[in-house]
Amino acid sequence: MKADKIVLSSIAKATEIIDALGSNNSKMMASRAVHINVLMRQVPGVEARFIKTVYNDIGAEAAISHQAYYEEDGAVTDMVVMGTVYQHREVRRILSGNPKIQPWIDAISQAVENASEAQE
Numbered sequence: 001m002k003a004d005k006i007v008l009s010s011i012a013k014a015t016e017i018i019d020a021l022g023s024n025n026s027k028m029m030a031s032r033a034v035h036i037n038v039l040m041r042q043v044p045g046v047e048a049r050f051i052k053t054v055y056n057d058i059g060a061e062a063a064i065s066h067q068a069y070y071e072e073d074g075a076v077t078d079m080v081v082m083g084t085v086y087q088h089r090e091v092r093r094i095l096s097g098n099p100k101i102q103p104w105i106d107a108i109s110q111a112v113e114n115a116s117e118a119q120e
Contacts, residue, residue: 014030014033014034015030018033031085036085036111036115038108040078040079040107043078045064045068048065048068051104054094055087060082060083060088061083062079065079091108
């Protein structure tokens with residue numbers, strides 16, 4: 001029995017590896033194979049908590065400061081959102097139409113899409 005760690009850092013690479021297995025639907029599975037972390041700076045605490053909640057609800061993660069987490073007045077935090085390409089896209093779908101959150105979601109989406117299609 002043998003198992004090796006592989007790094008799938010782009011949708012193209014993940015699709016190639018999954019296709020080589022003879023699997024169907026590799027493009028969809030590839031979006032679940034690529035994990036991307038995005039750092040955002042100076043996010044108001046209210047928005048950071050809201051984004052964190054949605055990431056957690058779909059099984060992904062977001063790290064924020066304890067001041068923002070404990071709802072301290074005027075808290076502003078840097079945050080790291082962590083998830084697969086699929087999870088980031090789900091957050092975008094869930095939060096689309098929320099004008100207060102939309103600029104943050106657009107920034108995350110741009111970072112994720114740029115990273116997920118990068119060539120190695």
